[in-house]
Amino acid sequence: MLDRTAHNVAIGAGVVGSDLPIRLTGVDYRAGTVSILCGIDLEISAGLPTVLLGPNGSGKTTLLKLVMGLIAPTAGTITYNGRERPTPGSRAFVFQKPMMLRRSVAANVAYALKAAGRRPDRLEIARLLAEVGLAGMEDRPARKLSGGEQQRLALARALAREPEVLFLDEPTASLDPASTKAVEDIVARVARSGVKIVMTTHDLGQARRLASEVVFLAKGRLIERAPAEAFFTQPATDEARRFVAGELVL
Amino acid sequence: MEASSALELILTGDATLFAIVRLSLLVTLSATFFAALIGLPLGAIVALTNFPGRHAVIVVLNGLMGLPPVVVGLLVFLLLSRSGPLGPLGLLFTPTAMVIAQTVLITPIIAALSRQVIEDLWTEYREELMAMEVGPLTRVKTLLWDARYSLVTILLAGFGRAAAEVGAVMIVGGNIENFTRVMTTTIALETSKGNLPLAIGLGMVLITLIIFVNALAWAVRRWSEAHAG
Numbered sequence: 001m002l003d004r005t006a007h008n009v010a011i012g013a014g015v016v017g018s019d020l021p022i023r024l025t026g027v028d029y030r031a032g033t034v035s036i037l038c039g040i041d042l043e044i045s046a047g048l049p050t051v052l053l054g055p056n057g058s059g060k061t062t063l064l065k066l067v068m069g070l071i072a073p074t075a076g077t078i079t080y081n082g083r084e085r086p087t088p089g090s091r092a093f094v095f096q097k098p099m100m101l102r103r104s105v106a107a108n109v110a111y112a113l114k115a116a117g118r119r120p121d122r123l124e125i126a127r128l129l130a131e132v133g134l135a136g137m138e139d140r141p142a143r144k145l146s147g148g149e150q151q152r153l154a155l156a157r158a159l160a161r162e163p164e165v166l167f168l169d170e171p172t173a174s175l176d177p178a179s180t181k182a183v184e185d186i187v188a189r190v191a192r193s194g195v196k197i198v199m200t201t202h203d204l205g206q207a208r209r210l211a212s213e214v215v216f217l218a219k220g221r222l223i224e225r226a227p228a229e230a231f232f233t234q235p236a237t238d239e240a241r242r243f244v245a246g247e248l249v250l
Numbered sequence: 251m252e253a254s255s256a257l258e259l260i261l262t263g264d265a266t267l268f269a270i271v272r273l274s275l276l277v278t279l280s281a282t283f284f285a286a287l288i289g290l291p292l293g294a295i296v297a298l299t300n301f302p303g304r305h306a307v308i309v310v311l312n313g314l315m316g317l318p319p320v321v322v323g324l325l326v327f328l329l330l331s332r333s334g335p336l337g338p339l340g341l342l343f344t345p346t347a348m349v350i351a352q353t354v355l356i357t358p359i360i361a362a363l364s365r366q367v368i369e370d371l372w373t374e375y376r377e378e379l380m381a382m383e384v385g386p387l388t389r390v391k392t393l394l395w396d397a398r399y400s401l402v403t404i405l406l407a408g409f410g411r412a413a414a415e416v417g418a419v420m421i422v423g424g425n426i427e428n429f430t431r432v433m434t435t436t437i438a439l440e441t442s443k444g445n446l447p448l449a450i451g452l453g454m455v456l457i458t459l460i461i462f463v464n465a466l467a468w469a470v471r472r473w474s475e476a477h478a479g
Binding site (some may be wrong): 065068070088089092093095098099101102103111112115116141157161 | 374
């Protein structure tokens with residue numbers, strides 16, 4: 001792996017009570033006999049958004065789920081600021097196709113607040129919905145929302161957890177440009193508020209718009225990690241060069 | 251001729267006919283309540299837990315959905331008869347025995363169908379609830395609540411099955427007049443005696459009841475699709 005990030009020198013410089021940095025050491029993930037991820041060494045530090053970039057099937061979603069703790073690595077270790085277990089409630093995850101509870105929009109947010117141990121206060125629900133542009137839709141059945149609205153509701157549920165790290169798995173993969181822009185604006189705003197964003201995408205344009213740091217994956221391996229500008233202007237590996245040039249990386 | 255007499259019995263509020271209808275509803279609603287109390291948690295546990303022999307339990311539960319009512323009646327009869335293990339309770343030939351028989355009959359239906367519904371929903375919700383760090387008890391509550399409309403439909407299916415069965419209640423209830431005589435057993439008896447107006451009248455009520463229950467299930471589903479998604 002080629003690593004050119006400046007903050008990598010600050011290994012182990014975590015803040016007490018924080019889950020960051022998240023460090024992966026020699027992480028493998030296999031599904032049966034198929035190797036999905038192999039030998040991943042990575043550190044996710046506090047700061048601006050990290051984008052996991054790569055073609056379909058490169059292992060981006062699996063890596064995100066591993067870091068979130070939804071699945072366990074087959075080999076290797078993941079630590080959260082040096083601890084084996086993350087702090088409960090410190091992370092939130094938005095899926096590519098978020099599941100909507102069979103309740104109203106407001107009840108979905110209320111559920112997330114309760115799950116995070118917070119009081120499902122009406123004003124707080126209204127504030128969260130306003131933050132994602134769903135004000136006035138409190139009573140709508142969540143499953144009747146459009147794809148873009150559902151994704152924004154998923155973001156509101158994630159923000160209800162007041163996370164330190166927000167993981168986003170291709171949050172705009174099936175959205176039209178207008179909905180994509182709405183979601184990206186929210187993500188950028190959340191990132192500016194100090195929440196660490198870690199998101200996957202295979203969309204180069206989106207990575208250029210949102211990323212501060214790019215982690216490039218291909219065929220289950222971490223190929224390159226670099227500040228976004230350096231990655232897009234001077235990719236250091238052949239795979240990254242071809243991917244940035246729009247060629248097929250199989 | 252018999253049909254008009256039957257209609258007259260219904261329209262004039264015949265006391266015998268309505269006493270039978272009342273007892274039938276009481277027995278069947280009680281059985282549905284107890285079967286729900288056992289079947290819904292059982293279905294949830296089988297859906298959400300992994301234990302040795304789980305697949306065998308699922309196969310048995312699914313198989314028991316087709317339990318013949320007469321066999322259930324026979325088993326409950328043997329349990330409650332004077333020489334049976336529960337004989338000292340003196341429940342044989344009482345409405346309680348009929349409730350027990352119907353509960354045994356429909357519990358596997360409710361458990362097996364709710365297991366399927368909850369398992370399907372769990373597949374859909376699993377990662378999201380894990381990401382929200384929701385505990386096991388809250389997961390069960392969430393799944394039962396979000397599957398509520400499907401579960402109501404399942405309960406109504408159980409109710410329909412219990413209301414329409416005749417074999418089990420005939421064996422354990424004894425079809426005693428003014429005590430354990432319900433709609434289905436009365437229809438069987440009165441038809442054999444040639445008293446067709448009462449049999450037809452009860453048949454009309456039974457069919458109306460079953461259609462009403464099914465209409466209710468359909469309405470619940472429609473409403474849920476419109477309001478909860």
